[in-house]
Amino acid sequence: MRPLDGIRVLDLSRVYAAPAGSMLLADLGAEVIRIEHPDGSDSMRDWGPFVNDQSTYYLCANRNKKSIVLNLKKQEDKEKFLSFVADADVVLENFKTGDMARMGLSYEVLKKVNPRIIYCAVTGFGQTGPLANEPGFDPVIQAMSGLMDVTGDAEGEATKVGVPISDILTSNYVAIGILAALRLRDQTNVGQFIDLALLDVQLSSLANVSSAYLNAHFVSKRLGNKHNNVAPYQVFPCADGPLMFCIGTDAQFKKFCHMIGRKEWAEDPRFKTNTLRKQNEQELTELLQEITVSKSRDEWLSLLQQHKIPGGRVNTIEEALEQPQVKARNLIGELEHPVYGKVKFVKNPLQHSSLNISYDQAPPLLGEHTSEYLNSLKV
Known part of the structure; x- marks a missing residue:
């Protein structure tokens, strides 16, 4: 038995921050169903390098999931989606603020179908404020949050982190937020709306740098590989x-x-x-x-x-x-897909005595499981 066995997540998200969050839930046993447009809506599938025609970027955030295709602008597919919502626990999306409402699929609509639904919306800047309707990609967030200003050589230019760190941190908060909402639902029997913004996450992750400014008006500087507060x-x-x-x-x-x-x-x-x-x-x-x-x-x-x-x-x-430490910890996993073959990946870092994380499903092809799920609908 795994912690999230029996939990169904409808994942409408694309690119990295939200999909990586739902992957963490899938690792813990949740049934995660990617719902994409029939023409493909996830640009991450198009980013190289590729292995057997599959994007290695896409592969890193989508293990243990299923994939179906629906066009949510069509009434027929919208009704199918609402049928899935009726039996789901979580809806995750990262459309621009207001897009789901314009399709008639806002949280207010979904909770009438299923009052226990947990709806997590991931955006660059959140559902409120002057930037609510603006797109926010990881490098933009790194720049706006001040992270770039404290990263890089002292005499060099402001520098982004070598991985999409704002997206990665947000993916962790996707999982944490949904887990907290599920626990609260156990007590109240009702779902809730989670408004998660990349800028909020990155600001909260400035740690000692933000504390130094807020409490001592100390503005941290770019120091390359040195530390603002400790030496050597x-x-x-x-x-x-x-x-x-x-x-x-x-x-x-x-x-x-x-x-x-x-x-x-x-x-x-x-x-x-x-x-x-x-x-x-x-x-x-x-x-x-x-x-x-x-x-x-x-x-x-x-x-x-x-x-x-x-x-x-x-x-x-x-x-x-x-390195030997990685091998000793058995951190590299491998999955086999019947179409595109072998996929290697870095495993989930959680190592509990009885957490039972398993890796059963290679990242799916677009719409690979559409027939399986649509045939199960009672519509």
């Missing part, structure tokens, strides 16, 4: 490449000084506390760079591990996915 906490060059060192406390710094043969630095008035190290960070960085290049990354990692000081190689994607 950055990438240093080694004999064979870069390594991330994270010395987060004064106690760790003292151990670090002993490790590198500079134990006097632990009492040096320039470096004794984290506040002093931040004030003298440039000098400390230059001194450390002369030392770190004397050993290879593996040599330093061995020493860091002996002294319980955090550090890690700056890996390429290939190195990251092939």
